[in-house]
Amino acid sequence: MDTKGSISKYAWIVVGLLWVVAMLNYLDRLLLTSMHDPIKESIQMTDAQFGLLTSVFLWVYGFLSPFGGYFADRYSRKLVIVFSVLIWSAVTLWTGFVTSFEEMLVARALMGISEACYIPAALALITDYHKGRTRSLATGLHVSGLYAGMALGGIGGFIAEFWGWRYGFHLFGGFGVAYAVLLFFLLKNSPKEDEAPDVEVKENKGSNNSEGHIGIVDSVRNLFGSRSFWILLFYNAVLGMSFWLINAWLPTFLKEQFNLGLGEAGVSATGYIQVASFVGVLVGGILADRWARTNVRGRLYLPIIGFTLGAPCLYLMATTGLFGVAIAGMIVFGLARGFHDSNLMPIMCQVVDKRFRATGYGVLNFLSTITGGIMIYIGGAMKDANFSLSFVFQISAVGMLLASWFLFAVKPTKNSD
Numbered sequence: 001m002d003t004k005g006s007i008s009k010y011a012w013i014v015v016g017l018l019w020v021v022a023m024l025n026y027l028d029r030l031l032l033t034s035m036h037d038p039i040k041e042s043i044q045m046t047d048a049q050f051g052l053l054t055s056v057f058l059w060v061y062g063f064l065s066p067f068g069g070y071f072a073d074r075y076s077r078k079l080v081i082v083f084s085v086l087i088w089s090a091v092t093l094w095t096g097f098v099t100s101f102e103e104m105l106v107a108r109a110l111m112g113i114s115e116a117c118y119i120p121a122a123l124a125l126i127t128d129y130h131k132g133r134t135r136s137l138a139t140g141l142h143v144s145g146l147y148a149g150m151a152l153g154g155i156g157g158f159i160a161e162f163w164g165w166r167y168g169f170h171l172f173g174g175f176g177v178a179y180a181v182l183l184f185f186l187l188k189n190s191p192k193e194d195e196a197p198d199v200e201v202k203e204n205k206g207s208n209n210s211e212g213h214i215g216i217v218d219s220v221r222n223l224f225g226s227r228s229f230w231i232l233l234f235y236n237a238v239l240g241m242s243f244w245l246i247n248a249w250l251p252t253f254l255k256e257q258f259n260l261g262l263g264e265a266g267v268s269a270t271g272y273i274q275v276a277s278f279v280g281v282l283v284g285g286i287l288a289d290r291w292a293r294t295n296v297r298g299r300l301y302l303p304i305i306g307f308t309l310g311a312p313c314l315y316l317m318a319t320t321g322l323f324g325v326a327i328a329g330m331i332v333f334g335l336a337r338g339f340h341d342s343n344l345m346p347i348m349c350q351v352v353d354k355r356f357r358a359t360g361y362g363v364l365n366f367l368s369t370i371t372g373g374i375m376i377y378i379g380g381a382m383k384d385a386n387f388s389l390s391f392v393f394q395i396s397a398v399g400m401l402l403a404s405w406f407l408f409a410v411k412p413t414k415n416s417d
Contacts, residue, residue, distance in 0.1 A: 010188070011129035015141050017187055018122050021085055022145030023152065024176050025118055028092040029057060029111065030153030030270070031168050033248050038160040045101045051380025053108050054248045058373030060112030062366045069120030069362025070219060073355060077128070078189045080121040082180055087114035089176025096169030119365060123345045124358035128190035133289055135349065136299060140285030140342030144278045147338075150247065151274035157251070157265070219359045228351040228410045229360065232344075233367055238403035239340065240368025241375040242314075242396035246273070248376045253389045258323045272327055273334035280306070280338015288343050299347050300407050303340040307404035310336025311397045318393035350412035 032039065032053060040050060072080045088111050095107045123139060130138035159168040223229050246269075255265035284302050291298025310333040317329030345361060352360045379392055 007130060007134050011134075011138070014129055014187070015126060015138050017183060018081070018126065018142055019145035019148075020179060021081065021118065021122065021183070022142055023149040024085070024089070024172065024179070025115060026146045026149030027152045028088060028149075028169075028172055028176065029054075029115065030150055030247060031092075031156040031172070032108075034153055034156035034251055034270070035160045035165040035168070036252060038165045039104075042165065043099070043101055043104060046380075047384050048377065048380040049101060051248065051377050051383075053104055054244075055373035055377040056105055057108040057112040057115075058244060058369040058376065060109045061116045062112075062369030062373065064113055064116035065120060065362040065365035065369065066359060067362070068117030069124070069358035069360070069365075070216060071117065072121035072124055072358035073219070076189055077121045077125040077358070078187045080117050081125070081187065082184045084114050084117035084121070085176060085183060086180035088118075089173050089180060091173075092169050092176060093173025096166040096173065116362075116365070120358040120362040123361055125190060127345060127349055127357065133293070135346045136288040136292070136342050137282070137285035139345050140281030140338070143281050143338075143341040146341070147274040147277045147281070151270045153270055219356045222353055222356050223360050223363060226351055228412070229348075231406055231410050232348060232351070232364060235403045235406050236344065236364045237367040237371045238399045240372040242400045243337070244369065244372030245375045245379055245392060245396055246314075249379045249383075249389050249392075252383075253318075253393070254326070257321075257390070258326070268327075272330040273337070276331040276334025277338040277341070280335040281342040282338075283335075284339035285342040288339075288346065292346075296350070296412050299343045299350070300410055300412070302343050303336075303347075304404050304407050306336030306339030307400055310334075311401035311404070314400070315394050315397035318390045318397065347407075347410065347412070351410065 036050060068080065068084070091107055091110045091114060095104070095111075098104045098107055122142065126138050126142055127135055156165070156168050159165070159171075250269040250273075251265045254260055254269050258265075260268065284306070288299045288302045291301065295301075313329040313332035313336075315329075317326045317333065320326050320329070344364070345357075348360055348364070349357060375392070375396075379389060382392065383389060
């Protein structure tokens, strides 16, 4: 970022470098869910235990996300990102060699530890480089990498059918280790002049945080002294329950509801939603950046509009017996999710001091993934008890709609430039 406020070429290079990392982030974690049947045949476990593999990942990931964000705020965003990619890729590689449920559980927990550091640090670095007029678009482009990873995670079913489920973990884990080394040399921290806070948080007073030093007490006082931050916590927790439930159990739901093959169910569960979400983050990012120039609440209105339309469509997907109607429901829901993902971090930038930005996003991740992990386990337990996943999806859709309306109560302090 130069002193005149124009966006440098390297600011967009940062987005491109981290797009690949974002893709690996979700691809590696979702390979497991699209390989349900072959993994269960190879490693003895119940459906509840299979759900627990993702739940444990999310619980560890969630508990450590605030600390990953704090390290990024306190030390180096670049080093936190590189370390995270290197460790989780090595764990992905190792996952292809496990032979028991207990080993798989340990591998998923270790992946949760390493991945917890990435998202808060990456989004904070991107918002360091991109100010108000490109912030939602830059964030949305990065998030589109997550969608690409979700969509590619669906090919796990095809990989398992043709080469065995272990091959996918070996392939993508090895690639991630190599990319982490490349990232160490190409990625740079933001310029020092951007280190001063760019958001005046009127709701949070009394912090004794000094320039150049960020303490945990300062972070907690600043974040939780904001009523708007509490609202974002609730909103993101409800959405986390719905998103992770869909990520983990939609392939199984589609396979059973519409009698699809393993590969077709995996690709359908990820492809339609992620392609629509990709469009949603681009459209939502551009519209929010423009709307925010004339209305400080512009970034808030996009997710509200999105889920007012998308949540009922998710409900329809869970109740229809027509696959074509289900596809339409997934597409509209995907667009709504894109509006949310391109604007969550920019919205937080309007209510949280810049010094605590990565920590704040880590706290959001903490609550959404912990509640999401609980819902994934509940979904598996209900399936073992012969309950339909359709009911759980319906409840999630209603909760998502109501939670989005709570954003009307968020009070942004200013357009964060």
